[in-house]
Amino acid sequence: MPVLSHALERLLEAYGPRGWWPLPSRADEPGRDDEGYLRGPSGTAPADDPACRFEIAVAAVLAQNTAWRGAAVACRNLWRAGLLSPEAMATSSPERLSELVMPAGTFRIKAGYLRAMAAEWPSIEASAEPTRERLLGIDGIGYETADCILLYCFGVPVFIADAYARRILSRTGLVGSCDGYERVRRIAEASLPQEADYLCETHALLVEHAKRHCKARPDCKDCPLAPSCDSYDEGSQRG
Ligand code: SF4
The missing domain is CATH 1.10.340.30 (Hypothetical protein; domain 2)
Known part of the structure; x- marks a missing residue:
């Protein structure tokens, strides 16, 4: 079974820091890009x-x-x-x-x-x-x-167990496919550092991964989590 923190390291390596939370009203201000994302790590x-x-x-x-x-x-x-x-x-x-x-x-x-x-x-x-x-x-x-x-x-250190996170964690074998929000949150929080900035980046990386690869119909080709994923589908293609 893969370890969640190791999976997150691979996502960070593949996608880089995501700069969440974006603030549309502050686009192009110093330290933010033209959509309001931070230029650098996510944070509170x-x-x-x-x-x-x-x-x-x-x-x-x-x-x-x-x-x-x-x-x-x-x-x-x-x-x-x-x-x-x-x-x-x-x-x-x-x-x-x-x-x-x-x-x-x-x-x-x-x-x-x-x-x-x-x-x-x-x-x-x-x-x-x-x-x-x-x-x-x-x-x-x-x-x-x-x-x-x-x-x-x-800055309260919580894991956001949204639909994207539940999908990725269940496909990679970290939680059960029927586990709901609260169970997935508790499982993830038990295995991750209780640090707000770390969990801010965690959520942003999981959202990015769900959009790029682990979609409703997964696109496993070149997925950074493929080597340790229980659901890797070698036949899946970019659509
Ligand atoms: S290998 Fe496929 S199912 Fe597994 S995390 Fe990547 S995209 Fe999702």
Whole structure:
């Protein structure tokens, strides 16, 4: 059975640091590229940058069940409209917010989620360290979104066991194919360093790997994990 940390080393070697979390409103600022990714390793939001934390949380909601491209456009729309702050967002009209986040899909639902989170955000920021339970109590925030917020906004060392991670870990034999979010999270956390920056890069690398090779229909040719993967399919081809 492969070791998760060794698999991550191979992904880092193959893809390089991913520079998460991208902030569309800060594209081309010093240290970021034209899409808002960090030029260098992934990491947590600076402790003294509440605007950065809120944008990450908003983007985590917008990215639910959609491609990042649409979430990034929606995030930029909010920024240009001056609504990328908890105060402005919580008091914005549902119609205006829906219109701006349309590129992220299910826009009326996501606008409602964003208003609910924005209303709670000041008290979340005021807490010494937000808990999962606190975040899960907000309408529209499930395990994955809560863990993205905990890790990238507040530096809480959690493994994000999203669908990409579960797919890769089950195919490589690290977890069972029927294991759910919480079980995969616990298994991964037990075998990885409990360091926030490490886990930020881990999530970003797994997303990259799921997009490049370990897709719904895997493309195993030249996969960096092929030598130790239980599901390697020598017949798979780039489509
Ligand atoms: S070898 Fe194939 S199934 Fe295994 S991790 Fe790579 S792409 Fe996924």
